[in-house]
Amino acid sequence: MKHARYTHRGPVPQDVIEAVEFTLPPPAEGQVLVEVTAAPINPSDVLTLTGQYGSLPPLPAVGGNEGVGRVAELGPGVAGLKPGQCVLLPVGSGTWTTHMLADAKALVPLPDGADHLQLSMLTVNPPTARLLLSDFADLQPGDWVVQNAANSAVGGYVVQLAKARGLRTVNVVRRDDARAAVAEAGGDVVLVDGDDLVARVREATGGATIALAIDAVGGMATERLAQSLAPGGTVVNYGAMGGEACLVSPASLIFRDIRLRGFWLSRWYKSADPKMRADLFRELSGMIASGRLRAQIQATYGIDAIREAVAEAASGKRSGKIVITPNA
Known part of the structure; x- marks a missing residue:
């Protein structure tokens, strides 16, 4: 297991982050182990690394605010999910990682068979x-x-x-x-x-x-x-x-x-009730799954190339999104 971790912030975003190994315990009651398949780099992610964003997580932190993955293992007491199922990761959960533990109730099931690269950009x-x-x-x-x-x-x-x-x-x-x-x-x-x-x-x-x-x-x-x-x-x-x-x-x-x-x-996420959020995700994920809504992707990078990926995402003349595929 590896994740993209940073312990400080600075003016050159790619200089503050690196891929490091880590371990996770088995999922506890109500938890799910998720294998992350795709997680984009947004402008807000770059500003978070430089310290210029409006909300900054405590340090040290793992980069990435959104993404999708596959259910790898269910903890005790989890119902409604199954291994291999595609799920939307919780917003702000540190998604530039090969694996994460998440509360089952925080995961949103997504349409099977849809493009994970496109689905990974669903929450922002x-x-x-x-x-x-x-x-x-x-x-x-x-x-x-x-x-x-x-x-x-x-x-x-x-x-x-x-x-x-x-x-x-x-x-x-x-x-x-x-x-x-x-x-x-x-x-x-x-x-x-x-x-x-x-x-x-x-x-x-x-x-x-x-x-x-x-x-x-x-x-x-x-x-x-x-x-x-x-x-x-x-x-x-x-x-x-x-x-x-x-x-x-x-x-x-x-x-x-x-x-x-x-x-x-x-701010909208903080004020919207769960049904509003679920309805919005359902509407947009359906459009993405059907191909009616998509974004241009310029390049994908593995977790070990996180510094190169952040540098490209921060450049001014991209023609599409940079997406991390941690387990590719």
């Missing part, structure tokens, strides 16, 4: 995209949504989930070579960010009323989204890829009644 990016589209504006088929960082993992899920609901998307990226992939994924309009973005959004949509903007960049990119909205519209920020605070002008806030909201999935 798909719920974020789904809730961004559903919880901040009353959107109807045919409505437009504008988002930046459209070539990110969340951006890709927004495009797919919006299309499934009959919504249309204006997708903003920060470099020209990112446009093609977003268009191929189903983005209705793909634009490169810039000072004249508002005019180009208006032209591309025929001056449509846009009620919702999704922002992951911050800085003046937030204001450009705000100016693209109809009066009374909402900008929802869920990230700061540009490294700057969100900027929204008094003209947008006061004269056009634009609202700026924040979204953090961790």
Whole structure:
């Protein structure tokens, strides 16, 4: 057994983590031993290693916030699970590991036969995209949504989930070579960010009323989204890829009644009741299992290559997700 462990945090994320051997006892009453099959590296994981994320686990810690595995062994008193069954791992449980012990009640059974690489990303990016589209504006088929960082993992899920609901998307990226992939994924309009973005959004949509903007960049990119909205519209920020605070002008806030909201999935998980979480996982896992929802994967790495995997995940020009496959 090996896991990716870190005892301190620092500015270079790959320098603080390493694969080390460990042992586990047999599963106790109500526990399950799980063999981890896939666990992605998210931006939040990188920020956790550098100490810049909003919630940091005590040290030492094992990296990884989400993933999937197969039931390897059942402890006494466990019912409803069977060896070999695919399960969703608990959020924040240190998933960059070959094996883990988990409470049976915390494991979510997943569809058999589905792609474990795709299922491993179920608990962070798909719920974020789904809730961004559903919880901040009353959107109807045919409505437009504008988002930046459209070539990110969340951006890709927004495009797919919006299309499934009959919504249309204006997708903003920060470099020209990112446009093609977003268009191929189903983005209705793909634009490169810039000072004249508002005019180009208006032209591309025929001056449509846009009620919702999704922002992951911050800085003046937030204001450009705000100016693209109809009066009374909402900008929802869920990230700061540009490294700057969100900027929204008094003209947008006061004269056009634009609202700026924040979204953090961790807070939603804390406030949502178990049924809400289960319903969301059921909806999204079904779409993933059927192939209607998927993310681009750039590369997979074994647990022994965790430093190389984190370095690639932290680089700025990826075309897909980096996924750890600890037992490959």
